[in-house]
Amino acid sequence: MGHSKASKANTHARLVEAAAARFKERGVDGISLSDLMKELELTHGGFYRHFDSRDELVTEALELALTQTGQAMRERLFDGGRSNLAAFVDFYLDEAHRDQRATGCAVAALAGDAARKSADVQAQFREQIERNLEALSEALGPGSGPASGSAEESRATALLVLSALYGALTMARAVGDSPLSREVLRTVRKRITTLGAAVKKPRRRSKVKRS
Amino acid sequence: MGHSKASKANTHARLVEAAAARFKERGVDGISLSDLMKELELTHGGFYRHFDSRDELVTEALELALTQTGQAMRERLFDGGRSNLAAFVDFYLDEAHRDQRATGCAVAALAGDAARKSADVQAQFREQIERNLEALSEALGPGSGPASGSAEESRATALLVLSALYGALTMARAVGDSPLSREVLRTVRKRITTLGAAVKKPRRRSKVKRS
């Protein structure tokens, strides 16, 4: 491993990766540059060879974290037909996912922090969530049901599903490992598919209710 | 210059209140003791008259924030019959609530942080969420439907509803004020009642699905 010109780019990338993981684990302000550099067996003095400021790292790490999440999500979602949603939910609301914040969903890990950050950071979340939404919407798809305002409906359902997923995972994490935590995961895992069902079939009744 | 008779208890209480508000607004680590004291027009020196450490304040402020939230929630939930859920949801997913983190729901504001805090803090969230769950479960009540594992069912529904509420509010905040943010609030507000509906009436189908 000579210290070729490529090694700088490599270190940059490793830094962003490590930061993405630590940020998801401890929050954007939860880890210092010094500790981060130590992870790569570097000293923190060298940091500024790669970034102009911590904020720059934050931006890049967030970008990475969010796109990785989106990518992984989509892959699980699109493998075949309708049953993929269930598979995705099973993964998303698993205890393993709950406990591995470093590798898990960036939105669930960092959305709470994003509310207090700059508009730029929030824009990053917005873009990614929008993308996630589209993917989920497509997965829920209008295809399988009778054609009834399908695009709108499935997007709305996707929003509801996403909210429930993020909320459930966040709650499960907030209460620590406990019966409640496991109950949240298990219950929402089981029930969440009813949302898709509800929107696809018995649409008449819902409309009546809302009026 | 002299302290009025208002006494310690008052200052202590005001400190906890101010901390609760600021914590919800900026996160538990987002405000310094010094700035907190300034809010009460005090200086940082007097802080340790009231708390042994910052952590002690965190504990008390979290307790206050969480119970206040729970209290307000229950009040909105129980005014009459079933329609209160809708009213509660309308309040919870309003833009005003989204923008007023200082006075809004403590769980939504701080659950993201709780995941990285001590087991004690997580226990506080657990207790409060449990209480919220019971209240919501009762509000969704088994009463209106035929006696079919009603308690269990309504608790499960409550979990789903709560998850969606927390998740939607968190997402709406994370993306900043924007069409997406408003869409999240609006959509979930409209759709969330279908969750309750789904569980209360057409219970047969749900069961079939889950099997």
Added chain:
Amino acid sequence: MGHSKASKANTHARLVEAAAARFKERGVDGISLSDLMKELELTHGGFYRHFDSRDELVTEALELALTQTGQAMRERLFDGGRSNLAAFVDFYLDEAHRDQRATGCAVAALAGDAARKSADVQAQFREQIERNLEALSEALGPGSGPASGSAEESRATALLVLSALYGALTMARAVGDSPLSREVLRTVRKRITTLGAAVKKPRRRSKVKRS
């Protein structure tokens, strides 16, 4: 010793005395009320039965310290004829006086602090120094010399003598016990009388010089 009405006045007086001593020893800001009260075997909570504020004690203690000093000074100055000045100087510039700040001259002990205190405090010093000056001036007296602007002359001499006394004592204290400290005392003690001599006898030359 019942706690009769007289006892309060008594405590007040003892406080002022103790404060005067401590202030001279450690400076006006060099002792806390708490420590002061302990000297009287009281607790510091009772202080405000006797004074409205620390400043009030300072004023009274300074008054006492300054007048006691003046009194003692005058007594040593006026016992007989002219040789009293020498006796006074011998006392004033003795190592014992240097080492016993608590009972020694208040002006020498506190003039350095007075420069940084309020106009009121400085007025106290002004009055007392004026009185000391008059006494010394009288002691140096115009009597023994030929009548030549005698009052003016002796006042001027008194000023010079006082300056040298205060300055020598302050210097002797500032350098700590050491050959230099003792040299200052000894030398000024011996030489200072030449000032009086200079003014009383060979007045012609002085006047020529000043013109």
Added chain:
Amino acid sequence: MGHSKASKANTHARLVEAAAARFKERGVDGISLSDLMKELELTHGGFYRHFDSRDELVTEALELALTQTGQAMRERLFDGGRSNLAAFVDFYLDEAHRDQRATGCAVAALAGDAARKSADVQAQFREQIERNLEALSEALGPGSGPASGSAEESRATALLVLSALYGALTMARAVGDSPLSREVLRTVRKRITTLGAAVKKPRRRSKVKRS
């Protein structure tokens, strides 16, 4: 934000200078580290980059204040022949010097405090006063008079003169601006040269007295 290359040495020096000035003005205990740092537009957190403790700053600031004083004194004293003493005295006992404690003589400003400080501090005063004494002694010089124990004599005179100077300035400051304050300065200014005269010429009488 960000520190220029100007580096530590500069800040250190500026701190010592500022401290020297403030100490002379308000006393060694009269200014807080925080306020001191504010003068340099720094915060108190950075202080310990430059000094291990407040005491260390005190030592250095005292050293600076004392040597600066001595230097300035000697410069005024040695410009030509004997008349320089008068010029020095005129400066030393001027109202301007009385009112500018921050830039004025460190001995006069701080000797009162030194008596209550550690032996180390007193040693600093001792050294500096010794140096001042030698300079003044040399200025009074044995040269002009008949050769009679000249060194001893002029040192003794220097001691007397220094005492009078310190004492007069201290008194003038202690009583605040007032007729008395001005009288002290004026009178001692005029009379102090008689001390030198007294020692240089009529030496016989002095010797007789001392025996």
Added chain:
DNA sequence: ACCTCCGGGACTCCCCGTTAGT
């Protein structure tokens, strides 16, 4: 890429003057 260090600012501790209640 390292090491060193600067300046910022937080937390904690402790003492002071002052006040209230016993």
Added chain:
DNA sequence: ACTAACGGGGAGTCCCGGAGGT
């Protein structure tokens, strides 16, 4: 007159982000 405690504020310590210099 004491006990207790309040609020002010200084000192000391630590760590962080950032900026040289080797």
